[in-house]
Amino acid sequence: MQQRPPKLSEIAERLDISAATVSNALSGKGRVSADLARRIRQVADELGYVPSLSARALRTGLTGVIGLGVLPDIGNPLFPQIAQAIENAATDAGLGVLIADSRGSIKAQTEAIRHLKDHGVDGMIVVPRRGTRVANIGCPVAMIDSPSTPGNTVSADHWGGGFLLGEHLAALGHHKVLLVGNNHDSIVQNDRLGGVRAALSSVTTETVWLDGAAFAGGAGFDATRWYAKGFTAFVTVSDLQALKVLTHLQDAGVSVPAMASVSGFDDLMFASAVTPGLTTVRMDMPAVAAIAIGALKQAIETRTDADTVQAVQDRVPMTLVIRRSTGPAQQE
């Protein structure tokens, strides 16, 4: 029983005026007497008028929809946070969000982007991996990556977040801290660990990269071995890594935080669920999303042709979430 929605001309008929006037009144653009405008809005409400986005899109060339491309793929553990923040910010801005997935393959990224473009998005938000270049798309693009990546529109201040964490560990008296990353090329990870190192300049740190094969293999990283070498704190580049280390230590009988401290990044949904709760660094996704959407919207409205858009603020502070997985350094 799909009763067709009312259209502009039906409102017009009711009031015995032209459709153009109705359009003007509702958009507040042309010259319409205040009184008539009020009556028009009233009738529109009564009839439950909803403008046809298709018709508007055809006429104006703008669909009111933006694309969200998370690379390499949606499986990313951060995706829910990102998607939710972007969706909320976009909805507030009156925009719809279309998603695209690259199905893991880097090659398919191009296709995913074209897919969004073909569906007529006015612009897109891209969360790239490893400095993937996204260019010549033909619509404004906001990139959420890292402040030190060229082309970045806005992102969390990963370095600053790392610094906060470093200070925290220093204050707890740790003297041998192990930094664990899983992708030597990732700018985000390097920024995070760089911040940590900066704050820990006066203590011993060592960094291990669990790239590629060793990491995929699974058994690659043995935290207990490093614990035996005297490291009392493990800083990982993501909560998922932190969880691995945490459970690995626990399984081996190394109590956290009594004997060793563990920390992560991103505050994934399980960070607060584990025992002990995971100390981590959280990004303010809602703020990042709002800035990205704002910049994108402006670029769309001014019909800027520049591909990647710039924002007034390119980094937003991260916050340190102290839970129970970090504690005073073990007495020697």
Next chain:
Amino acid sequence: MQQRPPKLSEIAERLDISAATVSNALSGKGRVSADLARRIRQVADELGYVPSLSARALRTGLTGVIGLGVLPDIGNPLFPQIAQAIENAATDAGLGVLIADSRGSIKAQTEAIRHLKDHGVDGMIVVPRRGTRVANIGCPVAMIDSPSTPGNTVSADHWGGGFLLGEHLAALGHHKVLLVGNNHDSIVQNDRLGGVRAALSSVTTETVWLDGAAFAGGAGFDATRWYAKGFTAFVTVSDLQALKVLTHLQDAGVSVPAMASVSGFDDLMFASAVTPGLTTVRMDMPAVAAIAIGALKQAIETRTDADTVQAVQDRVPMTLVIRRSTGPAQQE
């Protein structure tokens, strides 16, 4: 430098024919000689023709976009899996996916759905919570919930998955098994635990529901207390719960799986990362998504007016993923 994309009439001009013929040739609908059709397709390719979805939508009333509404909100840990599977299936079917978030509030669900509708989706996929009723939307809706929920279109066979897990634990010789849920009203959870119980009919089981306050409080559930009472296996209704139990036991010095077994559901991304790896039951989201999209697409094409669509198959088997968190029952 947004060079406007070519339109139908440009292809037509090039070949000195009418736009209608081009349209017919490309859609394969009207009567066009095989030879001309081939030439038309060739020119279309050369020019890189992409039909204007807006214009087509205006004319046909179909946007080629479906909505994905995950209730209550996108924060749901399963969202990445769902979104990815739906997006892939939709893309294969030539459809775009628009997302909506209810921002946690049940009230906002209606608004989220209207938001999708206003953006002109042809249909939607909804993953509801607690038998939320979704009705009278004015477009076909596919519900992914549970086979025993009325109105369900397709979903994983939660009961069957539970049964597999139960058999596994029985084979391991467990005699006292604790079942842990967090929402007494959830049909999905009841189905899962029902299946487990059915397979464990000859052993002692007890069920605790960590609903509302106790659960939110966090300190609500003390697994070690139950372990002390002689329970050797903990079956939780989700991996997140399982992770809580696992780390709680480990932190308290109860070794898994040597002393107690722990299992979850859904195979969330961290399930394989923890030590010991989490035994869990995984749903075949790609299959579920494909069926849902298929049914939805058909309803859209036949312009069925029935709101919630039916699928040929309403449940797809789950698979048991045996990792190291479950093992032989502890010797007494």
Next chain:
DNA sequence: CATGTTTGCTTAAACGATTAAGCAAACATG
């Protein structure tokens, strides 16, 4: 050969909004 049928295309009218241009009436200005 007269008469139907099929084939292959064209014409033209939608779909529902936006918006430039136009035109009275009302008002202001000298």
Next chain:
DNA sequence: CATGTTTGCTTAATCGTTTAAGCAAACATG
């Protein structure tokens, strides 16, 4: 009062497709 300006609306074109209807030419049939 003659002239210019503003106000408030209407007319009509446009965005790019789809699709029903129409119309010759080609073909088939008795």
